Amino acid sequence: MLSDIEISRQHTCQPISQIAGELGINPDELSLHGANKAKVSLAVTNRLANNKNAKLVIVTAVTPTPFGEGKTVTTIGLTQALNHNGHKTCACIRQPSMGPVFGTKGGAAGGGYAQVVPMEELNLHLTGDIHAVSSAHNLAAAALDARLFHETRLGAAAFTEQSGLAALNIDADKILWRRVVDHNERSLRQINVGYGSFNGPVHESGFDITAASELMAILALSRDLKDLRSRIGRLVLALNQQGEPITAEDLGVAGAMTVIMVDAIEPTLMQTLSGDPCLIHAGPFANIAHGNSSIIADSIAAKLADVVVTEAGFGSDMGFEKFSNIKVRESGYAPSASVVVVTLKALKANSGITSEQDINQPDSERLTAGFANLEWHINNVSQYGVPVVVAINRFPTDTDAELEWLIERIGQTKAFGCEISEAFSKGAEGAAKLAEMVYRATETATEFKQLYETEASLESKLMTLAEVGYGAASVSLSDKAKSQLAWLTKHNYGNLPICVAKTPMSISHDPAIKGIPTGFDLPITELRLNAGAGFVTALVGEVMTMPGLGLTPGYLNIDINDNGEIIGLA
Secondary structure, eight states, X not given: OOOHHHHHHHOOOOOHHHHHHHHTOOGGGEEESSSSOEEEOTHHHHHTTTSOOOEEEEEEESSOOTTOOOHHHHHHHHHHHHHHTTOOEEEEEOOOOHHHHHSSSOOOSEETTEEEESHHHHHTTTTSHHHHHHHHHHHHHHHHHHHHHHHHHHOHHHHHHHHSSOOOOEEEEEEOOOEEESSOOGGGSSEEEOOXXXXXXXXXXXXXXXXXXXXXXXXXXXXXXXXXXXXXXXOEEEEETTSOEEEHHHHTXXXXXXXXXXXXXXXXXEEETTSOEEEEOSOOOTTTSOOBOOHHHHHHHHHHOSEEEEEBSSSIIIIIHHIIIIIHHHHOOOOSEEEEEEOHHHHHHTTOOOOOSOTTSOOHHHHHHHHHHHHHHHHHHHTTTOOEEEEEEOOTTOOHXXXXXXXXXXXXXXXXXXXXXXXXXXXXXXXXXXXXXXXXXXXSOOOOOOSSOTTSOHHHHHHHIIIIXXXXXXXXXXXXXXXXXXXXXXTTOTTSOXXXXXXXXXXXXXXXXXXXXXXXXXXXXXEEEETTTTEEEEEETTXXXXXXXXXXXXXXXXXXXXXXXXXXXO
């Protein structure tokens, strides 16, 4: 079989204006970025405001493994198959970060014959949204440090006299706004800035990957440009000497940040190999960030299609939980059905059994032990009142006997049903049965519910997520987290939802614990306020908001050949 990039490169795309027209987007609602992609104006939602919303399907997965479960492949393949079966469908996915592209994961266009094309355009830069988020974010950091420098140099009274601005009295030890870059760079996790006689005061800072920026979450959760501007103004960048919050509005930088992001608020339209529409917006990383596509992209697709298929990052304990408890609160757009993606490899890898046996070989012991992880995720999604369809993403090494065993076992769970998907190798036809199963699930009655009420305290929400969301026995807060919790409660931020940042490689906080962890304590190391996005991030265990490059990163394979074509991009 050809590689993903070879399949993408051999495909002749339809004009993106044709894809837009077939979806129902008018020419004046489209801003072309070359032949294969275009920005979609938010005016389309005003024109179609009275249209009813499409059925929403969210794709999630079992606990991730190094072998890859194929969540994006399933999302795109399902979209292709639904359209093939006569159901007008649009996919909504997130823009890939160049951190994973040049790191270990590779791109995020799907793969095989279930991918967004051209895949290199999606995986590299796209229309520049991530760069806009980085630039706007770092402008706020520069503005904050500049204000600190001038107020410290002149003193509050002289600063006000010379600038005409009220002094903010920034506490250099309470600057909360870090910097961002869209690459994996562990050496920047913790830094000191302000060295030199004309650069100070010296204070601690650091970098996160751009996908973890609060601005990325704001982009994903905003309804329109006015909402985006309002949320940016509410960003808490630092505390003053009295311990009170200093916002981007206080600093006077919110307007300029919004200007940088004025184009980024529009989602980008691309197409699948079958010519199906796909809206790309917001960023990845459901372990340390929001990890879902934007409300705006979903809203546009919902007014133009009969079915919208989107995906939530990593396993159901990560992106799906945040989709349900954060995104739906903001959008009011609940799913009609869900898909949990699984592979035989994933079950064996999640068994918790250490074995030298090849993961591709039949292994009933590991398969049986690993099934518990799948059943946990089925039950986890079911508790939100959403019907669950299991998609078994088939690999060439899978045996019929093990697949038959898995189908039979899934039939004994709470799942609505299951189907084998061969979208990777066969495209739409390989997911046709899955598509019909999912569509039938969307027609069933649902009673969507969330894990906690908005009015609950932060402590209560943390405990609910730990016990009900992950199966923990208890929660412990570091001294730093306890102090932050007291401050958040005092300043009336206790009503915000929680966005947990933890390892995606286990349902628990420890990536080494596979299967279904029980009886563990969930250690909260830090609580970060995201007042603009509208949630509090709880950092759990040793989670990092800036990834690092591995021993043999992906960039070693990426180059340009003599014809000027990109090679080695996964």
